Amino acid sequence: MKTDLEIKQDVLEQIEWQNKLDKTQIGVIVNDGIVTLTGLVFSYAIKLEVIDAVKKVAGVKAIAEEIKVGYISTLNKTDTEIANTAIKMIEWNASVPNNKVIVEVENGFITLSGTLEHAFQRDAAKRTVEYLTGVKGVTNNITLQQIIEPKDVQEKINRAFVRSAVIDALNITVEVTNNTVKLTGKVHSISEKEEAQKVAFNAPGVYEVQNEIEIVH
Structure with missing residues (x-):
């Protein structure tokens, strides 16, 4: 240890x-x-x-x-400039449906809202604006309204864990109740724990992931 x-x-x-x-x-x-x-x-x-x-x-x-x-003065952007750039970048991102994400900017901090169908779309919207010049932080308030009914979600997630080069599938247990996935088990790093949550969120029909995986030395 x-x-x-x-x-x-x-x-x-x-x-x-x-x-x-x-x-x-x-x-x-x-x-x-x-x-x-x-x-x-x-x-x-x-x-x-x-x-x-x-x-x-x-x-x-x-x-x-x-x-x-703390941006140096030459890199400072107004909230309007940041908002305009963020909107354009989201529109250009093929993973995010057009006219579904609302962008608000205050003092360099971006807040995203709206409703999308899939977790990967919500994550893509956030990643699109995180690296823009002048941005000091991003809050992702986009909600999910998935239209696909979750069938065999547990099996799909387990298969995805087995395919992953990062996740030790044998050490993670998946439980599914309605649209909620609960993950338990033990991993060796925060990265592995977060990757497990990301994989579970990408399963069709999943609205919530309760990540109770422990990190051990």
């Missing part, structure tokens, strides 16, 4: 390796496997990359994210 000090060192090295950042830019505190991140970065995209790097470190149970985004 890793100590908190070992996890901290691995986190700092992973951030430096994956993001080519000077690890002194990011503050890392680890307490019982829970990682708190602090510091200042110059784009929301970098912030997301740092968080993604930490999720890949074995032994990290949870992340408390307190990283601030």
Whole structure:
């Protein structure tokens, strides 16, 4: 089992390796496997990359994210400019149906709302705007109204787990009640836990995923 000090060192090295950042830019505190991140970065995209790097470190149970985004003056955009760009990018994304997503921007923070049929469409809309210049954060309030009735959902999810190169299917149990999927079991990283949830959400007819998978060292 890793100590908190070992996890901290691995986190700092992973951030430096994956993001080519000077690890002194990011503050890392680890307490019982829970990682708190602090510091200042110059784009929301970098912030997301740092968080993604930490999720890949074995032994990290949870992340408390307190990283601030501060754009340099030449990269600042007005809320109107951000909104216009976000709308165009969503319209150009073939995975997102036209005229279904509402974009609101306040002080550089984007809120997405509307109703879509599938989880992958909702995720695609969020990913489309996360890396736009001037964006400080994204809240995804898009709801799902799937028209496909879930049949054999448990079997479909289990088969998807088996196909995955990231997920250890033998260590995860899938339970399905109506349109809700409950995941239990044990994995070794936040990335694996989140990948399991993502796979379950992509199954037809799934509205909610209760992810109770434990992370073990």
